[in-house]
Amino acid sequence: MATNTNFFEELHSTELTGVAYKNVWLKKQMLTHFANEGNATVADLSRTLNTSIPKTSELVNELLADGLVKDYGKTDSGVGRKPNLYGLEPASAFFVGVEVKNLHVNIGLMDFRRSLVKTSRGIPYLLNNTEESLHTLCTIVCDFINTSSVQLEKILGIGINLTGRINYRTGYSYSFFNFHEDPLSKIIESVVGIHTYLENDSRAMAYGEFCSGGVKDEKNVLFVNLDHGIGMGIMVGGQLYYGKSGFAGEVGHIPMFNNEILCHCGKKGCLETEASGAAITRIFKERLAEGASSIVTNKRTNPEDIVLEDIIEAANNDDTLAIEIITEAGEKIGKGMATLVNLFNPELIILGGSLSATGDYIRLPIKNALNKYSLSLVNNDTQLSISQLGDKAGIIGACLLVRDRLLAITS
Amino acid sequence: MATNTNFFEELHSTELTGVAYKNVWLKKQMLTHFANEGNATVADLSRTLNTSIPKTSELVNELLADGLVKDYGKTDSGVGRKPNLYGLEPASAFFVGVEVKNLHVNIGLMDFRRSLVKTSRGIPYLLNNTEESLHTLCTIVCDFINTSSVQLEKILGIGINLTGRINYRTGYSYSFFNFHEDPLSKIIESVVGIHTYLENDSRAMAYGEFCSGGVKDEKNVLFVNLDHGIGMGIMVGGQLYYGKSGFAGEVGHIPMFNNEILCHCGKKGCLETEASGAAITRIFKERLAEGASSIVTNKRTNPEDIVLEDIIEAANNDDTLAIEIITEAGEKIGKGMATLVNLFNPELIILGGSLSATGDYIRLPIKNALNKYSLSLVNNDTQLSISQLGDKAGIIGACLLVRDRLLAITS
DNA sequence: AATTGTTTTTAAATTTTTTTATAAAACAAT
DNA sequence: ATTGTTTTATAAAAAAATTTAAAAACAATT
Structure with a gap:
C-alpha cells in the first residue's frame, strides 16, 4: 500500500528487458490512460x-497493491454484470508548481488526480537576476513544501515557470539566473532535494489550459499569454511544441512595426513594443500626460505609480481611456495573430494572461x-x-507538466 | 512470392484482434523500420x-514469404558470425506521384525502396478550374500508368500535388476542381482505379526533402516553396503538420505590407504581393518599362512574354536587374521568415521552389x-x-507520402 | 591449420499470455 | 420467485512468446 515510489524508479530505469520491460510499459500506459481519460x-x-x-487484470492488481490505483466501485450504467471502475489514487503522488512573476510568486500542490490540495498566491518576491534572488526563491519553495502536510517522499517533482527563454530538456534558463555553469534546474534541485523541471511561463499556462481548462477534443491549439509581454504556448497534435531548444512561440518579438521603440530584446518594431501590457501602461501614462482623464487617477495620485492591473481594473469599470487603449492594442495583437492563424490553422486560440481578464474588451x-x-477559409476554422x-493556469500547468513528464516513458 | 497485396489489406482491416492483430502490427513496424532506417x-x-x-525471425520470414522483404545477404562489418541483412523488396510495391503545375504536369513512379523507376516531366497541360481540365489530368495519369511496365495491381496508390487549400484527410480541394459534391480524391480514384491521395504542393515537396533530401536528423524543419506564390511545409517532431483542416503553412498570405496591391486571395498587403515569383515578374516588367536594361530582352522581344524562369535564368547569368530585384524580394521574404524563426524555433529552413535555383542570390x-x-538566440539555432x-522534390514527396500513408496504421 | 573468442542462428525448455470455458453478478421480463 | 439475457470475473486449457542452451559461422590469434 505504500511502495509507490518503486514504480516510478523502475519506469525510468533502462535496465529492464523482455517481459519485465513490457509489464512496466503496460502499467505506465494504464496510468496514462487513467490520467487522461479518467477511471476505466x-x-x-x-x-x-x-x-x-487476465493479463490486464493482473497488472491492475499490481498497481492496486502498489497503492497507485484505487478501486472506485461498480459502475451504474449498462446492462449485465457491473464492472469495477479503477482510477488513480489521489494521495499516492504529489507535484509542486511554482509561478515566478516579477513581483510575487504563486505556488500550488497538486495530487495525482490533478486536484490542487494547497495553494499559496501572491507571496512577495522580487525577481532579479542575482544569486540572492535565486536563493530567496528556493527558500520560498522549501517553506511551502515544509508547511504542507504531505510526506516529502510523496512529492515526486517540482515545476517552475519562468519568463524568457527556457530549454526544459537541458534545464537551462537564458534570461534569468543564468550565472551558473550547471543548468538552473539542477541548482534548484540540489537545494530543495526534489526533482525539478523548468518551463517557460506561457507554455506552462498553455498546458494547464489544454489539460484542465477550455480544451475538449481540440488537438491544435494556441494559447496566447497577454501580460506584461506577449508569450505563446503551442499545442500540436495534443502535445506541447518546443522547437529545437524550447524557444518556440516568441510571438511577442515578431517584426510588426516600423517604429523606433527599442524592445527589451534589443530589436525594434517587435509586436510587444506597441501591443503588450507594458506598451499599454506606457501609452496610458502618455495619454494622461497629454491631458486625457481616467478613473485610475482617483486611486493613483502619482501617474508614475500606475501599473497594468490598475488599467485592467479601470477597463472592467467602464473607464473610456483604458478601454480605448486596450482596443487599440487588441487590433494590433489581432493583426499579429492573423499570421498565427495562417501558419498554424489552429482549431482554437485561447487568450490568457492578466489582460484576458478584460474579456470582450480585448477579445x-x-x-x-x-x-x-487572415485567410477566411482558414480563419473560419478557428475559435x-x-x-x-x-x-490559476500557471500553477496548474506547472504541476501537470511534472506529473505527465514523470509518467512519460522518455523522460 | 507474389501475395504482397494481402498484407496491405489486412494492415488496414479492423477485424483483427489479439495475436493476429499484434503480428500484423509488428510486421508493419518492421516495414516502417526498413523504410525509414534502411536494411536491418x-x-x-x-x-x-x-x-x-525467435519471434522476430518468424515474422521476418513471413514478410519474406509475402515477397515484401528481401534477403540482402551478410553484413561485412563486425566480429563474430555475420548476420543476414533484410530490407524492402523494391519490386513489391509501386507508387505514382503527380505534380500539377499551371502549365505542365510532372509524373513519377517510385518503387518500394524510394527509387524513381520512371519519370515524365513537362507534360503540356493547362490547369483550369473546369471539368475538361480535370478530365485531361486523369487521362495524363492513366497514360503514364499504362505505358509503365509495372503490373497495375502492384501500384498501391497515387499522390497528387495541387496548389491552394487541400484537406488531405477528406480529399477535398478548395481552390481547384471543387465543383463536385464528392471529394476530388474520390472522383480521380473512380476514374483511374487506384487509391488516390491529394496533397498541397508545398507540403508534398517538403515531405520529399525531409525524407530523401537535405534533412538528416532534424525533426523540426520548415520548407519554404518560393515559386509563383510562397508556400510552406512544416515538419514538427519528424511529421508533417497540417493544422485543423490541412491549411497550415500559408506563409504567402501573412499580412506584411501597407500596400494597395490586391492579392489573389482577396486581401491586401500579403507577403506574396511584393516578394513572390509573381511579384518579381511584375516588378521586373515595371522596371523594364521605366527604362532599365536586362539580357532577358535579347530572348523576349515583347516584355509581356517574360516569365519567371527567364528572370531566374538571367540572374544565374549575372544579369544585374534580375539579381537586384531578387535581392529585394529576398529581403522581404527574410523579414517574413524571421517571424517563422521566432514562432517555430526550427533546426533547419530549406528554400525550395523554382526561385531556389538562384542559390545564394536568394539565400x-x-x-x-x-x-x-529574428531573436538572435533563436536564430542561432537555425540553418x-x-x-x-x-x-524533383514534388514528385518524390508525392510518392513517399502515399507509401508512408499506406504503411501507417491510421490511414 | 587448429584454437579461441565473438556473434548469429536454430532448437528445446520454460514461462507467459491468450483463448476458451465456466461461474458469478446484475437486472429485466415473465 | 423464477427464468433468461448480458456482462464481468475467474479458472483451466491451449497457444504463443521468451528464455536458455547449443550449434553454426566466421575472424583473429597462436
Whole structure:
C-alpha cells in the first residue's frame, strides 16, 4: 500500500528487458490512460491496450497493491454484470508548481488526480537576476513544501515557470539566473532535494489550459499569454511544441512595426513594443500626460505609480481611456495573430494572461483584426476564447507538466 | 512470392484482434523500420521492437514469404558470425506521384525502396478550374500508368500535388476542381482505379526533402516553396503538420505590407504581393518599362512574354536587374521568415521552389534579414539551406507520402 | 591449420499470455 | 420467485512468446 515510489524508479530505469520491460510499459500506459481519460474498467483497458483480460487484470492488481490505483466501485450504467471502475489514487503522488512573476510568486500542490490540495498566491518576491534572488526563491519553495502536510517522499517533482527563454530538456534558463555553469534546474534541485523541471511561463499556462481548462477534443491549439509581454504556448497534435531548444512561440518579438521603440530584446518594431501590457501602461501614462482623464487617477495620485492591473481594473469599470487603449492594442495583437492563424490553422486560440481578464474588451478587437487579416477559409476554422483557468493556469500547468513528464516513458 | 497485396489489406482491416492483430502490427513496424532506417538484421529489429529473436525471425520470414522483404545477404562489418541483412523488396510495391503545375504536369513512379523507376516531366497541360481540365489530368495519369511496365495491381496508390487549400484527410480541394459534391480524391480514384491521395504542393515537396533530401536528423524543419506564390511545409517532431483542416503553412498570405496591391486571395498587403515569383515578374516588367536594361530582352522581344524562369535564368547569368530585384524580394521574404524563426524555433529552413535555383542570390538576402529581424538566440539555432532535390522534390514527396500513408496504421 | 573468442542462428525448455470455458453478478421480463 | 439475457470475473486449457542452451559461422590469434 505504500511502495509507490518503486514504480516510478523502475519506469525510468533502462535496465529492464523482455517481459519485465513490457509489464512496466503496460502499467505506465494504464496510468496514462487513467490520467487522461479518467477511471476505466479492466475491459476498457484491455481494449485500448490490446492485452487480454487476465493479463490486464493482473497488472491492475499490481498497481492496486502498489497503492497507485484505487478501486472506485461498480459502475451504474449498462446492462449485465457491473464492472469495477479503477482510477488513480489521489494521495499516492504529489507535484509542486511554482509561478515566478516579477513581483510575487504563486505556488500550488497538486495530487495525482490533478486536484490542487494547497495553494499559496501572491507571496512577495522580487525577481532579479542575482544569486540572492535565486536563493530567496528556493527558500520560498522549501517553506511551502515544509508547511504542507504531505510526506516529502510523496512529492515526486517540482515545476517552475519562468519568463524568457527556457530549454526544459537541458534545464537551462537564458534570461534569468543564468550565472551558473550547471543548468538552473539542477541548482534548484540540489537545494530543495526534489526533482525539478523548468518551463517557460506561457507554455506552462498553455498546458494547464489544454489539460484542465477550455480544451475538449481540440488537438491544435494556441494559447496566447497577454501580460506584461506577449508569450505563446503551442499545442500540436495534443502535445506541447518546443522547437529545437524550447524557444518556440516568441510571438511577442515578431517584426510588426516600423517604429523606433527599442524592445527589451534589443530589436525594434517587435509586436510587444506597441501591443503588450507594458506598451499599454506606457501609452496610458502618455495619454494622461497629454491631458486625457481616467478613473485610475482617483486611486493613483502619482501617474508614475500606475501599473497594468490598475488599467485592467479601470477597463472592467467602464473607464473610456483604458478601454480605448486596450482596443487599440487588441487590433494590433489581432493583426499579429492573423499570421498565427495562417501558419498554424489552429482549431482554437485561447487568450490568457492578466489582460484576458478584460474579456470582450480585448477579445473582440482581436477577433475583428483576425477576420480582416487572415485567410477566411482558414480563419473560419478557428475559435477564439478567453482562458477558463485565469490566473490559476500557471500553477496548474506547472504541476501537470511534472506529473505527465514523470509518467512519460522518455523522460 | 507474389501475395504482397494481402498484407496491405489486412494492415488496414479492423477485424483483427489479439495475436493476429499484434503480428500484423509488428510486421508493419518492421516495414516502417526498413523504410525509414534502411536494411536491418533480425537482432536490430528485435532490439527496436522489443520482441524476442525467435519471434522476430518468424515474422521476418513471413514478410519474406509475402515477397515484401528481401534477403540482402551478410553484413561485412563486425566480429563474430555475420548476420543476414533484410530490407524492402523494391519490386513489391509501386507508387505514382503527380505534380500539377499551371502549365505542365510532372509524373513519377517510385518503387518500394524510394527509387524513381520512371519519370515524365513537362507534360503540356493547362490547369483550369473546369471539368475538361480535370478530365485531361486523369487521362495524363492513366497514360503514364499504362505505358509503365509495372503490373497495375502492384501500384498501391497515387499522390497528387495541387496548389491552394487541400484537406488531405477528406480529399477535398478548395481552390481547384471543387465543383463536385464528392471529394476530388474520390472522383480521380473512380476514374483511374487506384487509391488516390491529394496533397498541397508545398507540403508534398517538403515531405520529399525531409525524407530523401537535405534533412538528416532534424525533426523540426520548415520548407519554404518560393515559386509563383510562397508556400510552406512544416515538419514538427519528424511529421508533417497540417493544422485543423490541412491549411497550415500559408506563409504567402501573412499580412506584411501597407500596400494597395490586391492579392489573389482577396486581401491586401500579403507577403506574396511584393516578394513572390509573381511579384518579381511584375516588378521586373515595371522596371523594364521605366527604362532599365536586362539580357532577358535579347530572348523576349515583347516584355509581356517574360516569365519567371527567364528572370531566374538571367540572374544565374549575372544579369544585374534580375539579381537586384531578387535581392529585394529576398529581403522581404527574410523579414517574413524571421517571424517563422521566432514562432517555430526550427533546426533547419530549406528554400525550395523554382526561385531556389538562384542559390545564394536568394539565400543570402534572406539570411541577412533573418539575422536582422529574428531573436538572435533563436536564430542561432537555425540553418538555412537550399533544396537538394530541386524540381524533383514534388514528385518524390508525392510518392513517399502515399507509401508512408499506406504503411501507417491510421490511414 | 587448429584454437579461441565473438556473434548469429536454430532448437528445446520454460514461462507467459491468450483463448476458451465456466461461474458469478446484475437486472429485466415473465 | 423464477427464468433468461448480458456482462464481468475467474479458472483451466491451449497457444504463443521468451528464455536458455547449443550449434553454426566466421575472424583473429597462436
